[in-house]
Amino acid sequence: MKKNLFILALLIIAATLPLYAGAYIMSVFTTILIFMALSLSWDMMLRTGQLSFGTAGFFGLGGYASALIVAHMGFNPLLSLLIGAIFSGLVAFGLGFVVLRLREIYFAITTLALTHVFSVIIRNMDDLTGGASGTQLSTAIFGGNPTKIYYMILVIALLVIFISEVFKRSRIHYAINAIRNDETTAKSSGIDVFKYLLFVFVLTSAIQGLVGAAYVQQYAFVNPESTFSLNFLLLPLAMALVGGIYTTNGPIIGALALGLISEYLKLIMPYGHLVVYGIIIVIVVLFLPQGVYKPIRNKFLKRSIVGGDSNANT
């Protein structure tokens, strides 16, 4: 009950933010929500035991698909978000048949290499994509209205949170956990491992494409350097790890914490503010391997449920 009230309060704060927050605060939270959605999508893939480094790649693909379809074919920008998601999903579907046979570090590195391959291909298709200098759209989505953009991204973030919760609560959760814990056992219990992996891979890639499209439409600009920037991989990854992986709350908390801290640090030290970011990551990995969310939650839970296994099903 308490928990539901808390979530409701957060939702109300998020929904009414534009009423009292200035343009700056809103842009900060828009960015945080973008990274939150990416972080969750990365974590959802991780729940199957596959460490994906392709987040930035599918993010960029979705962004490019959406930008090009608006620039060349005059699509409705809002509709183009969907195109971005579908395009990334389709590419992931095609690649999934080959890439998802890989495991562990090889899967991670192949997805990272794919990100670079996407970026090189796009840089060299000058006629369509504008090459290294990128493509400028005539106007940002909603004419650049920050409030509407904030709501658009809030809706996307809530959608991703919802999908992540569905993942945790539906039957698919058992299959995914089984695959992560022991693939051979999962297979012998009749789980079609590849089918589930492909499903999660396509879904998370589509989410990344959707977020990428929203990001690109917000700034009305794509170029290979910034759209495929590894920041869209590393920051979400760090956020999920700081908050705690394999949960919905972890990436959300991580995105809020790291997003706000790095924004504050950007103000007090314009150069090299990421140094503290790196230190935070090192400290979290060394001393809080479960992220910050679980230890804190367990501490509170221990008061009420003594001896209960509070780690189960998270």
Added chain:
Amino acid sequence: MSFSLKKTYSIILFLAIFMIIVGIWNPHALMDGLQRGSLYALIALPLALVLGILGVLNLAHGEFLTVGFFFIYTLNARFGLDPLAAIVPTVIFLVILGGIIYLLTVKQVVNEGHLSQLLITFGVSLVLLEVINIIWTSRARNVYTNYAYASTEIAGFRFGTYELLYVVAAIAVLIGLQLFLKKTRLGQATFAVGQNPKGAKIVGINVEYVYLFVFSVAVGILGIVAGTMLPRTAIFPAVGSPFTLKSFALAAMAGLGNLNGILFAGILLGIGEAAINYIPNYGGWSDIVFFGVLIIVILVRSYRGAK
């Protein structure tokens, strides 16, 4: 770690045929590829060593190289030390730095999963990168030496001689590492740890010490790379970063722990990259070589492994 040459004979043959074809088509591409390929291999060797013995993919590899660059640059700017002569103090400095960073961070996660290892080295890479940013700012710098642009001509074919130093350095480091691993006691212990850390511990090898040693030496080798590269390279804080993934590409291609294979793989990919670079109008596609080949090799290996 595998050190047999038998498996690599077919690769050498393939490499030789490939080199001849490219050489006939465009000797500049061959020479350029040979030089840059050796450089890639030289940078990848220490990464592969750490990956093979500790099982840790060091994402801060490229940033350690950058630290080496800036250390040499500072020595050169302050004391007028020649970059090649500065290799000695730089290697010492990097060995100490690598050792300290290993003890503070990597040591704690060396027995844990890949995820914490990747993340901690990523954190270290961010810290190094940003500290470099704070100290030296993002302005590009270079060091001028009068020998770096020397060139020579054989039968009408003109090429830079300085870059041949990369080839020499790559071979020298490779032979040095092989000799160390086979001939010295510490090297044999390292070899044993790479094969089976538990077994090594049981027979009385101080595994912790070997890990520390390997990590420090691997970082130290980057000092050699930095010194040889600096005369021809403009440096800025992100200069080393792309080499991490390229190094891993080579290590994955060669197979874990196959040090010889890295040299062949490096030269092969270097020449491939240079060859595409020399195709008019399509030069921009050369960046795809590393990642394309990496993906193909990993896939082929996984399918072969599955059968």
